Amino acid sequence: MVSIHAIPAFRDNYIWALENGTHAAVVDPGDAAPVESFLEKRNLQLAAVLATHHHADHVGGLPALVAHWRCPTFGPAHEVPSGIDTRLAEGDRMTIPRLGIALGVLDIPAHTAGHIAFVGEDMVFCGDTLFACGCGRLFEGSAAQMADSLAKLARLPAATRVYCGHEYTLANIRFAEAVEPDNRKLAERKVRESAKRERGAPTLPSTIGEELATNPFLRCAEPEVVASAERHAGRKLGDPVAVFAEIREWKNSF
Numbered sequence: 057m058v059s060i061h062a063i064p065a066f067r068d069n070y071i072w073a074l075e076n077g078t079h080a081a082v083v084d085p086g087d088a089a090p091v092e093s094f095l096e097k098r099n100l101q102l103a104a105v106l107a108t109h110h111h112a113d114h115v116g117g118l119p120a121l122v123a124h125w126r127c128p129t130f131g132p133a134h135e136v137p138s139g140i141d142t143r144l145a146e147g148d149r150m151t152i153p154r155l156g157i158a159l160g161v162l163d164i165p166a167h168t169a170g171h172i173a174f175v176g177e178d179m180v181f182c183g184d185t186l187f188a189c190g191c192g193r194l195f196e197g198s199a200a201q202m203a204d205s206l207a208k209l210a211r212l213p214a215a216t217r218v219y220c221g222h223e224y225t226l227a228n229i230r231f232a233e234a235v236e237p238d239n240r241k242l243a244e245r246k247v248r249e250s251a252k253r254e255r256g257a258p259t260l261p262s263t264i265g266e267e268l269a270t271n272p273f274l275r276c277a278e279p280e281v282v283a284s285a286e287r288h289a290g291r292k293l294g295d296p297v298a299v300f301a302e303i304r305e306w307k308n309s310f
């Protein structure tokens with residue numbers, strides 16, 4: 057039985073740890089120190105490191121962890137975080153035998169050019185692409201690419217648990233409310249997520265179903281989202297990708 061833990065790092069990053077009581081794997085270790093103290097406290101051996109993309113706040117701790125544990129490392133084929141020994145792209149599968157886990161890989165470019173997601177066992181580790189009620193910034197890709205990447209994640213089963221890289225949920229919900237003020241499920245989600253933050257708990261994981269109901273970046277064909285985006289743009293927007301591009305821009309200055 058594998059359980060998942062959030063290891064907080066820096067200001068608002070989460071390093072995800074999967075563990076079975078003797079071994080652990082970590083996803084996106086931006087910093088080694090909080091991972092080492094997590095492992096020590098629970099008396100766990102590190103069995104694998106997974107990375108979704110090359111940003112330092114996701115891989116900065118990788119060299120120190122590998123130097124200590126000599127464990128396998130998995131990361132994107134189409135970008136070059138140093139220290140990755142197995143480079144993965146869409147359609148590949150990877151296994152962590154010590155945890156009895158196998159995960160598939162999706163290419164989800166746009167935040168970075170080679171960003172990948174690890175998918176399986178009713179969960180997805182999606183780094184900085186899909187956030188709870190939001191999405192990542194377009195550092196190395198276009199709005200059309202990000203819309204495609206999000207659509208790929210949105211097609212996962214509704215019960216899939218979403219483990220993303222940052223605790224941005226409440227700020228994302230404030231923006232989502234500006235886009236969709238009449239979304240009742242969004243209002244309910246705000247109450248739920250605010251309560252979690254008040255007791256110091258992560259808002260994550262969410263689920264794909266929850267994101268489909270409340271995340272404006274997955275709802276670019278919804279009439280209220282289209283109307284808000286067009287009001288903000290001051291013109292008609294031809295298709296969902298144009299709507300997506302407009303609200304992504306709007307969020308940058310929100």
Ligand SMILES: [Zn+2]
Nearest residue numbers: 109111167184
């Ligand atoms: Zn990033």
